[in-house]
Amino acid sequence: MKHLSSILVLFVVATSATAQEKAVILAGAELQRVVPTGFYFQGLSAPTQMRNSAAARFGTDRYVISGLVDTSGYSEDVRAKYVGFLIADSSITLNVESLPTGAYGFSFGIAGRLTVMDLAGKDLMSVNISNDNSLRRPHPLIMAAHPRWWCAAVQRPRLSHRGAVTQR
């Protein structure tokens, strides 16, 4: 019997960008330039898991960045709650909830919801997430410009991890 279950979450970050501001998923040096190597949250700085980080650029100079962190220095209760960070340099919308420019921590709640917190650990919003149990090769974190592409890409045999996050 399968004991570990998983939720694969696909969530969309929509900006108020114009039609010309298509999302570009960053890779390589451009990705490394924008992703912080560590992230402050609730009293500690934890190293970023660079392999599990991603970023998208909108237009020429607007970014949404996210990554998982090594939370081994945190107390149990914080670590149970905080898994990664989300940085947006313009306001974004998650579901119907608006999130202003800023840096946030995030976690997954117990009822299949994504919780976004401020840097002090205070809950700011909680939004629904959806499962995709059809993914054969789930990854800890990947950004994609289009969900259909994403689904096809990660299920294609022998596709490299880096390729999966960099293709558009």
Place this chain on the structure above:
Amino acid sequence: MTFSSSRRVAVIWMALTLPLALFAQTSPKKPEPQRPMGGVSTGTPATYTSRRTANITDPNAPVVFAEITDKTPLANFRHRSGEAAKDYIFETPSGGVAIFDYDSDGRPDIYLVSGSTIAASRGKEKVPRAALYRNLGNWKFEDVTDKAGVANERWGFSVAVGDYNNDGRADMFVGNFGVSRLFRNNGDGTFTDVAEKAGVARQGWSTGATWGDYDGDGRLDLFVPGYVQIDLNNLPPNPSDVGKNGAVGQNFCQFRGVPVMCGPRGLPGEGDTLYHQKPDGTFEDVSVKSGVNDSEKYYGFSSAFVHVDDDRLLDLIVINDSTPNQLYINKGDGTFDEIGYPSGVALNENGREQAGMGLAVGDYDNDGRVDFHVTNFSDDSNTLYHNDGDTNFTDVTFQVGLGEISIPFLGWGTSFIDFDNDGWLDLFVVNGHVYPGVDEHQWGTSYAQQALLFRNIRGKFERVGAPPGNALANAWPGRGLAIGDLDGDGRVDLVINNLDAKPVLLRNVASGTGHWLGLRLVGDVAKKSPRDAIGTIAYLTAGGVRQRREVVSGAVYCSQNDMTLHFGLGGAMKIEKLEIKWSNGDLETIDVTAIDRVITITQGKGVAK
């Protein structure tokens, strides 16, 4: 999830994999809080009424192994690695063990690696020693460490055996925290450390290495994973510093809310090294050129050169702690493609990175393809990757019965072993926690832990219980593991190297076991096959079952199994077919007329008389 936007929008999708309910079967039925993603999941502060990893016995269980350590000189060996508090990560993962026939007398011998201490590393106390025990037969052993010159008075972690110079005598690479060694077997009962001269005196933290001829030139090459970069003169914070002046602002790691030593997460990892052997017997570092240098610097623990696909080229798997595992497919031009993610072995079925420790290599379901079993941290399951073919693997851990039972255990050495000779590879797993403090809490785990033996019932596994008072009822701080038929009775025995303790020698005394056949293979160097046949695959058909065995160096966990290929035959009295795919790709079908013995087969020459 739906999203709203009042205007045209730019959209991105982010996919995250979320592990849920690690204790769904074992903890009270209340919602589980989210735990960190990736790396080690350390579980919630649940209280248990039993340790779950010790003192679990079954009065109806069969007696399979008898511990006979105290009847041998192995009882005098004491592994040592750091201090009892285990404040630093390098004090916890040593050490390996090898079963191999160093003196070519037909009886496999035992080599035990020891760690060291900070004080010893600074010259302030005597350095602990490794030990070599010569097998005299009838469970008599002789400590020949000094004569052989293999005490390795350094901080030892691993041992991998390979006859790198094709002289018919098994050599040893010993991976150290510090400078590693290559012990060349001189053929007279002594070894010489030739690591510097040969160019494999690797520095840093060398873990479970593997020998293999990846480029088909007939000479063994050497792959060595690197673990973590640690400077003994600039140590990371440790739990005993909590609350001290100067400790403010430091990140201290916690296990269930209790400060513990950090790492590896947050510590800089170390790249891996591939040494290519040149015609003159020296080695060159081709890690970057070949594409296996581990530029991400994952925390490497175990590795094995092994045939993953159906071509004649040796592939390479690397098991990493708290980071994705890597699978390198040999392209045949001196380079490899890393396909850990798309192959399915990088992560578990939930897309989660695990704390990979040990690696078992074998075809557990007799479908002709090699599978992998990987041990992981406590509060997480070990993982069995089934080879589906075409370099695709599926995590079948829970489907085959290996999942839930392994969760409270922190696994190290793991090896497939047909202990009952029924023709189906069973599984033996050595366990032991890294935090001594777990014994002070009712967390459902313990520092010393029982080993796990699983019987393979046509591809499904069930735990073989431990009769009260039997060896399997004992709990040890286990690390390395090696298997081999030490007494030549056709039942595979094993040795466990325990952290800061004496080793355990387990004699297989299972009753009603099946018939068997052992193969010692000798490659033809003139045909560019390594003499010790590493990379050779044997397919044996008996009783209608076709089994696959491969000569592998390394794996297990920093350890070396005896390279004699052991086949259980069940009730079959004859070998229907024995096919050998030698390291160089040559295929041979061997006529075997006798069973219940070890035979030697030389490439192109058949069974030795």
